[in-house]
Amino acid sequence: MAQPIPIDDIAHVIQLSxxxxxxxxxxxxxxxxxxxxxxxxxxxxxxxEDKLEHLSAERQPDVLDELCKLSRRARLMNWSISLVTFCALLVSSVIVVLFGGALYGIDVSLPAAALFVLGLICLIGGLLVFLREIYLATIHLRLGPFQNGARKRK
Structure with missing residues (x-):
């Protein structure tokens, strides 16, 4: 018969997780x-894209340029979402490894630490890609009379 796991060990694993x-x-x-x-x-x-169909030939390059920028931003957001999701999977794996180690009485400190560090690296990568996307979204932003940080002159 399997040896029951002491409640103190389970409580400790819960605290760690x-x-x-x-x-x-x-x-x-x-x-x-x-x-x-x-x-x-x-x-x-x-x-x-809907607007593109109804534009004159001279206005289409502007819309195509914006579509190109939007496509690049969407790719960056996909990368960011993928990295952050992978971070969540790795951190979830840390919790599973901690409980598995407690249940089977195995030292899982190295795998748990490695998974956690890898998760944080993915989080950092996702945040950096997100920062790049924000930069691309705001680089050409013009709001009212303010353009490029200076007041528009009349």
């Missing part, structure tokens, strides 16, 4: 932001 669970909560919120941002880019691209 609290930090990764909080990280998963933050990653989930970040994924929500990223996916809604991607949806906005896709919606904007669809509107531009």
């Amino acid at each position: 609290v930090a990764p669970v909080f990280l998963l909560t933050g990653v989930g919120a970040l994924l929500s932001v990223l996916t809604s941002r991607l949806a906005r880019v896709v919606d904007r691209a669809r509107r531009q």
